[in-house]
Amino acid sequence: TRMRVDVVSIFPEYLAPLDLSLIGRARASGVLDLAVHDLRTWTHDVHRTVDDTPYGGGPGMVMRPEPWGEALDALVPVGEEPPPRLVVPSPAGVPFRQALAHEWAAERHLIFACGRYEGIDQRVLEHAATRMPVTEVSLGDYVLFGGEVAVLVIMEAVTRLLPGVLGNADSLAEESHAHGLLEAPVYTKPPGWRGHDVPEILRSGDHGRIARWRRDEALVRTARRRPDMLAVLPATELDKRDIAA
Numbered sequence: 001t002r003m004r005v006d007v008v009s010i011f012p013e014y015l016a017p018l019d020l021s022l023i024g025r026a027r028a029s030g031v032l033d034l035a036v037h038d039l040r041t042w043t044h045d046v047h048r049t050v051d052d053t054p055y056g057g058g059p060g061m062v063m064r065p066e067p068w069g070e071a072l073d074a075l076v077p078v079g080e081e082p083p084p085r086l087v088v089p090s091p092a093g094v095p096f097r098q099a100l101a102h103e104w105a106a107e108r109h110l111i112f113a114c115g116r117y118e119g120i121d122q123r124v125l126e127h128a129a130t131r132m133p134v135t136e137v138s139l140g141d142y143v144l145f146g147g148e149v150a151v152l153v154i155m156e157a158v159t160r161l162l163p164g165v166l167g168n169a170d171s172l173a174e175e176s177h178a179h180g181l182l183e184a185p186v187y188t189k190p191p192g193w194r195g196h197d198v199p200e201i202l203r204s205g206d207h208g209r210i211a212r213w214r215r216d217e218a219l220v221r222t223a224r225r226r227p228d229m230l231a232v233l234p235a236t237e238l239d240k241r242d243i244a245a
Ligand SMILES: Nc1cc(-c2ccc3ccn(Cc4ccccn4)c3c2)[nH]n1
Pocket: 089, 090, 091, 114, 115, 116, 117, 118, 119, 120, 137, 138, 139, 140, 141, 142, 143, 144, 145, 146, 147, 150
């Protein structure tokens, strides 16, 4: 098996979509070995308590360290080499970008800790960091209820980079965040639809002009929607003439 992934959550059913489609196929093909665990497995009280009031006061509850400690003990075999990476979605995390997806696609073992409430007692991450690399990661500047949907996003971004998962390797090559620009628009049949026609050039068969047209469209789109992406492009990539046009 290429990669093992463990996900721990108090809402394991939130991760059910990982059984579907491409990720389901990656699991069936053996390239991905995924297990979802209920954090309450590692509670011992009759109410299976996972949260408590925050030290220092403030609203909401905080996830207790003990269940997380036992969960991670159970999921990391003693002396596992290389150690797994612990990924903890958090509003205070580093931004998740395609570069991280590529890095994590090379890992042998990922463990995702899905927090809820106001988050996980920080000592869980501090202690885990004595045994494995730990990354707190944010999907963006908006606040979710918990880490589960972030794990779905991260798992999709990482799994599609695993060998054999993407059917047509070219689509990986075409990936927008690879050449630093947004994708050009895409079209398919019919050539005319509700009065909207497919740009003639795409039906010309002139592949050189088509490639140029797509690049120009990508540049214009990026300039309009994501000027920040252009700021980091190496000058060689950016032909000012394209933008002016
Ligand atoms: N990019 C992201 C990531 C998250 C995220 C990830 C994990 C948890 C566990 C709990 N919460 C709620 C919460 C709300 C307020 C302050 C702290 N946490 C999460 C939110 N929101 N946005």
